[in-house]
Amino acid sequence: MRGYLTIEQVHMDFDTPKGTFKALDDVTLNIDKGEFVSLIGHSGCGKSTVLNIVAGLLVSTRGSVLLDGAEVNEPGPERAVVFQNHSLLPWLTAYQNVELAVKQVFKKSMSKKEMDEWIKHNLHLVHMDHAMHKRPGEISGGMKQRVGIARALAMKPKVLLMDEPFGALDALTRAHLQDSVMEIQAELNNTVIMITHDVDEAVLLSDRIVMMTNGPAATVGEILEIDLPRPRHRLELADNAQYNHYRAEVLRFLHERHSKPDAA
Secondary structure, eight states: OOOSEEEEEEEEEEEETTEEEEEEEEEEEEEOTTOEEEEEOSTTSSHHHHHHHHHTSSOOSEEEEEETTEEOOSOOTTEEEEOSSOOOOTTSOHHHHHHHHHHHHHTTTSOHHHHHHHHHHHHHHTTOGGGTTSOGGGSOHHHHHHHHHHHHHTTOOSEEEEESTTTTSOHHHHHHHHHHHHHHHHHHOOEEEEEOSOHHHHHHHOSEEEEEOOSSSBOEEEEEEOOOOSSOOHHHHTTOHHHHHHHHHHHHIIIIISOOGGGO
16 A cells, blocks of 8 residues: 555665665655654665655665655655755855745745745744844754754655754754654644664654664665654653663664674
8 A cells, every 4th residue: 555655666776886786675665644754774774865765866776756646756845855964054044044945945936925924934833033033153053953944844845854863963952853843743744754873762753663774785674663642752751661662672673683793
């Protein structure tokens, strides 16, 4: 049965000076509308390759990606990406960075007033109203990442793709942003695919965790359904037996079945 987003029998080969490198081997995944899915696995297991294929930044060697019935083969605003590095233009304010994306997508369909309201609305969603006229050099790393998320959301994407969006942040900032992402998803019911190395983050945020096998020729190893009620609160979950069971399942997969040879 096909989902809202279908990754079907995707293979990815790269030509290298030493010959063909098989990055992905037969990756198949169905994701429902409004679902939050995390991809987790060791470095080099193809997580970013999968995300880049869904984003249209890479075209798979074989297989297909369908979003809401349409084939994905190039980048498009219906698939917005938030990278670990915020990628903001340093000479523009937070407001102007979001405005750039909004103009790109909605120039013909929104009036100036509607655009202004929409930009402010998205900055409000990530709690950045107070700093909308500051440039990236004047705000913290966590605030920059909030603006990056606002910019992605402002494109009204069908799917939000997040490549380790909190990886470079300190623990407290990371926790605040995780909470913000959960709040935003509860409000917008948007479909999210997130790459993470953080097991606790994956369990806290996800509806399902897709665990990738080690590369080369990486594929989907196991898929873990996270049946925890929402809204979720990290402090309450710390002593939750089910939460800790899920956490242990992911760790078991990563460390027992798919640890690197030198990590044994």
